Amino acid sequence: MKFVEYGEIVENIKIGANAYKMTIVLPKISAEAKPGQFVNVYTGLGEMILPRPISINEYDAEKGTLAIIYQVSGKGSEYFTTLPVGTEVRCVGPLGNGFMIDNEIKKNIIVGGGIGLPPLVELIKHLDGENHVFIGSRTTPILVERLEELGAKVHIATDDGSVGFKGNVVQLLDEVKPEGGMIYSCGPKVMLKYLAKWAMENNIPCQVSLEERMACGIGACVGCAIKIQKKGESDWQHLKVCKDGPVFFGDEVIWDE
Amino acid sequence: MSNVNTAVKICGVEMKNPVTTASGTFGSGREFSEFVDLSKLGAVTVKGVAAEPWKGNNAPRIAETYGGMLNSVGLQNPGADYFIENDIPFLRQFDTKIIVNICGHTIEEYCAVAEKLSDADVDMFELNISCPNVKEGGITFGTVPAMAEKVVSEVRKYCKKPLIVKLTPNVTDITEIAKAVVAGGADAVSLINTLLGMRIDINKRQPVLANKVGGFSGPAIKPVAVRMVYQVGKAVDVPIIGMGGIATWEDAIEFIMAGATGVAVGSANFANPFATVEVAEGIERYMRENNIKDLSEIRGIID
Ligand SMILES: Cc1cc2nc3c(=O)[nH]c(=O)nc-3n(C[C@H](O)[C@H](O)[C@H](O)COP(=O)(O)OP(=O)(O)OC[C@H]3O[C@@H](n4cnc5c(N)ncnc54)[C@H](O)[C@@H]3O)c2cc1C
Ligand SMILES: Cc1cc2nc3c(=O)[nH]c(=O)nc-3n(C[C@H](O)[C@H](O)[C@H](O)COP(=O)(O)O)c2cc1C
Ligand code: FES
Numbered sequence: 107m108k109f110v111e112y113g114e115i116v117e118n119i120k121i122g123a124n125a126y127k128m129t130i131v132l133p134k135i136s137a138e139a140k141p142g143q144f145v146n147v148y149t150g151l152g153e154m155i156l157p158r159p160i161s162i163n164e165y166d167a168e169k170g171t172l173a174i175i176y177q178v179s180g181k182g183s184e185y186f187t188t189l190p191v192g193t194e195v196r197c198v199g200p201l202g203n204g205f206m207i208d209n210e211i212k213k214n215i216i217v218g219g220g221i222g223l224p225p226l227v228e229l230i231k232h233l234d235g236e237n238h239v240f241i242g243s244r245t246t247p248i249l250v251e252r253l254e255e256l257g258a259k260v261h262i263a264t265d266d267g268s269v270g271f272k273g274n275v276v277q278l279l280d281e282v283k284p285e286g287g288m289i290y291s292c293g294p295k296v297m298l299k300y301l302a303k304w305a306m307e308n309n310i311p312c313q314v315s316l317e318e319r320m321a322c323g324i325g326a327c328v329g330c331a332i333k334i335q336k337k338g339e340s341d342w343q344h345l346k347v348c349k350d351g352p353v354f355f356g357d358e359v360i361w362d363e
Numbered sequence: 364m365s366n367v368n369t370a371v372k373i374c375g376v377e378m379k380n381p382v383t384t385a386s387g388t389f390g391s392g393r394e395f396s397e398f399v400d401l402s403k404l405g406a407v408t409v410k411g412v413a414a415e416p417w418k419g420n421n422a423p424r425i426a427e428t429y430g431g432m433l434n435s436v437g438l439q440n441p442g443a444d445y446f447i448e449n450d451i452p453f454l455r456q457f458d459t460k461i462i463v464n465i466c467g468h469t470i471e472e473y474c475a476v477a478e479k480l481s482d483a484d485v486d487m488f489e490l491n492i493s494c495p496n497v498k499e500g501g502i503t504f505g506t507v508p509a510m511a512e513k514v515v516s517e518v519r520k521y522c523k524k525p526l527i528v529k530l531t532p533n534v535t536d537i538t539e540i541a542k543a544v545v546a547g548g549a550d551a552v553s554l555i556n557t558l559l560g561m562r563i564d565i566n567k568r569q570p571v572l573a574n575k576v577g578g579f580s581g582p583a584i585k586p587v588a589v590r591m592v593y594q595v596g597k598a599v600d601v602p603i604i605g606m607g608g609i610a611t612w613e614d615a616i617e618f619i620m621a622g623a624t625g626v627a628v629g630s631a632n633f634a635n636p637f638a639t640v641e642v643a644e645g646i647e648r649y650m651r652e653n654n655i656k657d658l659s660e661i662r663g664i665i666d
Binding site: 107108110148152153154155156157198318319320321322324325326327328329330331332343344349 | 387388389390393394395397398410418419420421422423424425426427429430431432434436439440581582630631632633634635636637
């Protein structure tokens with residue numbers, strides 16, 4: 107069940123170099139949400155007719171609140187930073203299927219790149235096994251404390267070497283060689299592509315949460331196509347990131363083009 | 364309060380109100396039915412259906428523009444058999460009319476889908492002639508009067524239901540095409556389809572859409588659409604379903620005054636999932652407040 111809700115913003119703060127956290131009162135959506143799902147956030151401005159899809163960072167069904175973490179990457183996200191506490195925003199959600207959680211697994215490898223990190227926070231609350239989080243970031247990453255607070259073991263790779271390993275997160279995985287029964291990941295497409303390759307080489311199933319340009323976000327417009335070749339099928343097909351995803355198995359995604 | 368009759372008739376098919384959905388923006392109604400009671404709409408116009416499944420274009424397929432958007436979905440659809448099996452039974456649960464939008468790359472493909480659907484339980488056909496004719500070097504069917512007339516008259520043979528022909532605005536004189544399709548046997552026309560547009564990412568120095576160009580839609584195109592509905596209304600004598608940027612009931616009334624019998628809400632569904640129903644309710648309110656008993660009182664009132 108999806109809902110259109112007008113939620114009051116109760117928090118909208120800067121939490122990193124280019125990262126903002128917005129907490130919104132959305133009782134219906136937060137009661138229904140699952141880790142890895144997203145919400146459509148609307149600017150309500152006439153010049154921007156499309157919603158902005160943003161992952162759910164954390165939700166609290168009891169309080170009826172939901173948090174998103176966003177970076178400024180254009181006009182809409184820039185506008186979101188100007189919204190004061192008390193403003194109402196229209197949201198539609200929860201959207202997509204979220205991660206496929208397997209709690210038989212004792213050791214999880216969780217990989218987040220840049221602004222792909224936020225949905226992994228809610229995810230680890232739902233994972234019973236040991237959680238090893240690998241973060242790839244250009245510079246000092248966000249959310250490290252929160253992840254540790256939730257019991258995760260955090261490993262960091264930064265491009266500039268300012269924190270942790272100097273290099274990318276797949277190089278870090280090669281260095282640490284973690285063992286695990288499942289990889290859960292979200293981040294830039296290039297990172298996910300090389301991660302999926304790494305996972306195949308190391309024989310670990312790998313879930314990747316993808317982004318694509320969207321219009322409806324609910325599966326009606328077929329705007330958000332991704333090429334997927336399901337195991338055992340002879341040909342690829344265009345699936346919808348918003349409705350069939352945003353999480354797919356890395357070895358089913360056709361990456362190159 | 365006075366009693367108003369929001370119903371309209373298009374080629375003998377009665378719609379409880381003039382509001383339908385613009386093909387491709389509403390799927391088959393399934394997804395939006397979580398938010399909108401489809402029984403409140405005059406009709407649901409479904410996403411383009413072809414004889415066989417189409418894979419569509421590469422992503423990215425969507426780009427936002429000021430007050431509008433571009434799409435290059437490329438008419439991805441699961442084909443007529445899937446539509447008959449899954450979408451018709453779903454839509455028949457609601458008290459609304461079904462308009463099936465059909466597409467093809469050749470006259471044979473258009474006829475094949477019309478034939479497959481000829482006994483299907485739909486109320487009207489909408490023929491999308493904005494597709495490239497692959498046998499004629501990719502020229503869009505709807506841009507050459509003779510080609511438009513030909514495809515309509517061929518499809519007409521397989522169509523037992525009223526045939527609406529959807530016009531492309533990417534022509535010099537839309538009234539010429541409108542006259543041609545009526546000569547070919549169109550029972551009604553719908554307009555406008557998307558305008559051809561383009562956006563360039565100046566940082567990447569490449570087009571935003573993988574397909575380079577795409578269809579421009581949304582509130583930004585409304586004045587063009589109103590003008591074309593007005594011109595076509597003066598040129599032909601068949602009912603018009605008007606669309607292009609309709610987001611509010613005021614927009615819809617503008618189209619009706621320009622000459623439209625039906626109105627379709629398209630890209631506005633993305634900005635506001637309730638747009639269709641809000642337009643329908645707004646029209647009814649407007650009629651009451653202005654003591655309009657039937658929309659024919661204001662239809663095409665512009666000289
Ligand atoms: C499933 C999903 C989850 C996401 N989760 C997050 C998140 O948790 N935090 C975060 O900061 N960002 C997230 N994004 C990316 C986010 O949607 C874009 O950063 C945002 O839409 C940019 O909007 P803008 O107006 O600032 O940029 P503009 O460039 O002005 O936007 C123009 C149009 O392009 C779309 N767009 C631009 N960038 C992207 C993108 N990367 N992906 C999809 N659409 C885009 C916008 O929605 C809008 O329709 C997610 C995207 C998807 C698909
Ligand atoms: C994402 C998208 C998909 C579309 N798909 C179709 C289609 O399959 N067949 C068709 O005839 N028109 C299609 N159209 C055109 C619309 O039906 C409509 O004519 C156009 O968008 C103008 O109306 P609007 O400004 O209200 O969106 C599509 C438009 C969009 C935005
Ligand atoms: S965004 Fe419309 S189908 Fe995914």
